[in-house]
Amino acid sequence: MLGRGVKRKWSCLEELEAEGVPAALVEAKQPNGEEDEGGLLAGVPPCHASHLQQRQKVLGLCLEKLQRYQAGVELSLRRSVLLINTLRQIHEDMRSDGAGTCTPAVLLSGVDPDSRLLRDDFREDTSLTCPGCAEGGGDGLSVSPPLSPEFPPQEENTPLDQKSSPTISAFSDAVNPMGYLSDLALDDIFEDIDTSMYETSDLSSASGSSLLWPVSVSLWADEDVKIRPLNHGSPGSLQSCLMDLNELDHIMEILVKS
Amino acid sequence: MAGVAGGNDFQWCFSQVKGAIDEDVAEADIISTVEFNYSGELLATGDKGGRVVIFQHEQESKNRPHLRGEYNVYSTFQSHEPEFDYLKSLEIEEKINKIRWLPQQNAAHFLLSTNDKTIKLWKISERDKRAEGYNLKDEDGRLRDPFRITSLRVPVLMPMDLMVEASPRRIFANAHTYHINSISVNSDHETYLSADDLRINLWHLEITDRSFNIVDIKPANMEELTEVITAAECHPHQCNVFVYSSSKGTIRLCDMRAAALCDRHSKFFEEPEDPSSRSFFSEIISSISDVKFSHSGRYMMTRDYLSVKVWDLNMENRPVETYQVHEYLRSKLCSLYENDCIFDKFECCWNGSDSAIMTGSYNNFFRMFDRNTRRDITLEASRESSKPRATLKPRKVSTGGKRKKDEISVDSLDFNKKILHTAWHPKDNVIAVAATNNLYIFQDKIN
Numbered sequence: 001m002l003g004r005g006v007k008r009k010w011s012c013l014e015e016l017e018a019e020g021v022p023a024a025l026v027e028a029k030q031p032n033g034e035e036d037e038g039g040l041l042a043g044v045p046p047c048h049a050s051h052l053q054q055r056q057k058v059l060g061l062c063l064e065k066l067q068r069y070q071a072g073v074e075l076s077l078r079r080s081v082l083l084i085n086t087l088r089q090i091h092e093d094m095r096s097d098g099a100g101t102c103t104p105a106v107l108l109s110g111v112d113p114d115s116r117l118l119r120d121d122f123r124e125d126t127s128l129t130c131p132g133c134a135e136g137g138g139d140g141l142s143v144s145p146p147l148s149p150e151f152p153p154q155e156e157n158t159p160l161d162q163k164s165s166p167t168i169s170a171f172s173d174a175v176n177p178m179g180y181l182s183d184l185a186l187d188d189i190f191e192d193i194d195t196s197m198y199e200t201s202d203l204s205s206a207s208g209s210s211l212l213w214p215v216s217v218s219l220w221a222d223e224d225v226k227i228r229p230l231n232h233g234s235p236g237s238l239q240s241c242l243m244d245l246n247e248l249d250h251i252m253e254i255l256v257k258s
Numbered sequence: 259m260a261g262v263a264g265g266n267d268f269q270w271c272f273s274q275v276k277g278a279i280d281e282d283v284a285e286a287d288i289i290s291t292v293e294f295n296y297s298g299e300l301l302a303t304g305d306k307g308g309r310v311v312i313f314q315h316e317q318e319s320k321n322r323p324h325l326r327g328e329y330n331v332y333s334t335f336q337s338h339e340p341e342f343d344y345l346k347s348l349e350i351e352e353k354i355n356k357i358r359w360l361p362q363q364n365a366a367h368f369l370l371s372t373n374d375k376t377i378k379l380w381k382i383s384e385r386d387k388r389a390e391g392y393n394l395k396d397e398d399g400r401l402r403d404p405f406r407i408t409s410l411r412v413p414v415l416m417p418m419d420l421m422v423e424a425s426p427r428r429i430f431a432n433a434h435t436y437h438i439n440s441i442s443v444n445s446d447h448e449t450y451l452s453a454d455d456l457r458i459n460l461w462h463l464e465i466t467d468r469s470f471n472i473v474d475i476k477p478a479n480m481e482e483l484t485e486v487i488t489a490a491e492c493h494p495h496q497c498n499v500f501v502y503s504s505s506k507g508t509i510r511l512c513d514m515r516a517a518a519l520c521d522r523h524s525k526f527f528e529e530p531e532d533p534s535s536r537s538f539f540s541e542i543i544s545s546i547s548d549v550k551f552s553h554s555g556r557y558m559m560t561r562d563y564l565s566v567k568v569w570d571l572n573m574e575n576r577p578v579e580t581y582q583v584h585e586y587l588r589s590k591l592c593s594l595y596e597n598d599c600i601f602d603k604f605e606c607c608w609n610g611s612d613s614a615i616m617t618g619s620y621n622n623f624f625r626m627f628d629r630n631t632r633r634d635i636t637l638e639a640s641r642e643s644s645k646p647r648a649t650l651k652p653r654k655v656s657t658g659g660k661r662k663k664d665e666i667s668v669d670s671l672d673f674n675k676k677i678l679h680t681a682w683h684p685k686d687n688v689i690a691v692a693a694t695n696n697l698y699i700f701q702d703k704i705n
Contacts, residue, residue: 054592058538061596077436077455078486078505079601082542085484089538 304354453490507544618677
């Protein structure tokens with residue numbers, strides 16, 4: 001497949017010029033993993049850049065869509081599942097990329113205002129780690145589920161993948177959105193999203209652990225922010241709007257007593 | 259009755275359009291489901307405002323046999339009201355998600371209608387006579403003193419204006435935690451199934467206080483959830499068989515004889531993914547939005563975002579037929595994802611003889627595919643061509659290169675005008691197409 005890489009790149013270029021939209025639809029046609037090789041062959045081919053650009057765009061939109069909901073209206077579970085599976089896929093894609101073949105400039109140029117907002121949150125909470133790279137380094141671990149909330153905190157001195165090492169300094173300075181995703185975002189976003197209200201049968205078990213689906217929305221968002229101790233890593237905008245049923249009880253208690 | 263279009267057979271022509279012409283469309287007026295009854299005499303629509311409107315086919319006049327009868331409003335009623343779930347602090351919309359007719363058993367008609375949570379069984383009956391001449395009650399309805407009644411009078415039935423009454427006969431509530439996406443009456447005519455995102459329940463039409471959970475794909479840990487149920491339907495002849503489709507593009511066929519809980523499927527239909535067309539949107543566009551058995555029960559049809567597939571129940575590894583509905587959108591998926599259109603749920607339907615299928619698209623276009631000739635056609639539901647008996651002109655979307663005359667470019671398609679719901683008369687070439695708040699009825703014009 002990659003032998004035909006040159007041709008494909010041309011078609012990508014053409015499409016890019018034609019409509020100014022990232023042509024990663026074409027680019028995305030190649031299965032994961034092979035892109036790295038393409039990157040090595042030709043540095044950062046425009047086509048690969050556009051793939052990254054689109055990935056970034058899709059990622060930004062994904063997060064935005066997961067945040068954007070109508071208070072008081074139940075979200076479509078189908079839509080949420082599809083969005084989160086897309087997030088997972090992007091995550092996988094990024095891991096297989098090893099974060100080594102793209103430049104921060106490319107990534108940032110494609111960033112949606114909303115995802116940038118999230119990135120800023122990330123900036124507040126993290127030191128100069130390069131989680132994306134660090135995680136790429138733990139290739140042996142990469143078999144484990146990428147979304148496990150029990151991910152150990154990333155250490156700055158984690159062994160680095162060879163591919164990513166040349167660009168590591170650039171990444172850590174730029175606080176790249178990829179790093180944000182592979183380290184914090186998925187875990188923390190999901191941690192803050194709550195399904196407990198969905199569960200009529202099994203409330204206790206559902207509210208205990210971190211939850212994945214943004215299926216319910218609190219009308220108590222403001223109170224939540226005021227009362228709730230910000231004990232999570234990132235006080236992201238998602239968090240301000242979502243909470244679980246236990247905390248609702250807690251708030252009710254406070255309100256009733258006052 | 260082959261003939262999707264053009265050719266020698268016949269052409270589709272405009273018959274009627276229902277609904278306001280106003281440019282401003284009230285959200286509540288948007289049609290959310292369309293369904294013919296088993297004879298085709300009645301056509302029901304449900305809307306986002308929770309109303310059900312039933313149209314009846316007027317008998318064609320004997321003097322003008324070339325003119326087919328029209329569908330006129332027969333009954334309108336409020337099926338569902340908006341509700342509020344106080345436990346979850348969530349609104350429950352009144353929007354009618356699905357309507358399914360029951361086979362007619364007597365003079366009355368019955369249908370099931372559902373919103374996200376509650377299914378209702380409605381009886382639609384006619385009354386054109388009333389009993390007159392009771393002397394047990396006063397004119398204002400109070401019982402008269404028995405001692406003052408000196409003679410026995412037999413009431414007589416007097417003709418009156420035809421009145422169509424819709425009355426709720428059963429309410430099937432509190433069985434679905436998630437959104438109901440499908441209901442399907444079983445071929446035993448006694449039971450039906452209802453499916454939400456994660457579960458399928460089996461009900462008896464007479465019993466409202468219990469249902470049997472026959473499929474439950476909810477994982478113990480919701481973090482592991484990667485797939486939801488998108489549609490489900492009972493087999494048209496075998497009352498123990500049903501299918502359900504998923505957001506991953508697969509279809510599972512279950513046999514209720516195998517076990518009470520059909521978590522293990524009997525058949526699993528899946529087409530291997532083409533690696534050359536893989537993208538970030540692969541899963542979203544492969545999500546199945548509708549599944550329908552053919553009338554014969556031999557085939558089933560599934561609709562995903564870009565295509566319609568016909569599966570032989572005896573072959574699980576790939577569909578026997580695949581029809582592209584709007585392949586030109588493949589290069590636009592990013593924008594369609596951005597504006598949320600990619601999550602639209604298009605439905606599909608068979609014609610009466612299973613020889614043709616129909617499904618919707620954007621820009622008020624809808625598509626028909628003739629399974630025998632492999633011909634396909636794109637038609638448009640629009641006010642412009644809605645003159646009586648006007649023949650529908652086939653429409654074409656230019657796909658790259660130069661745009662020919664009469665073609666429309668992909669960029670000028672209106673993605674707010676989408677045809678999600680269509681229905682095909684069970685016997686005749688009459689179709690009903692829901693375009694936002696308008697219902698178009700088209701029929702064949704025999705040359």
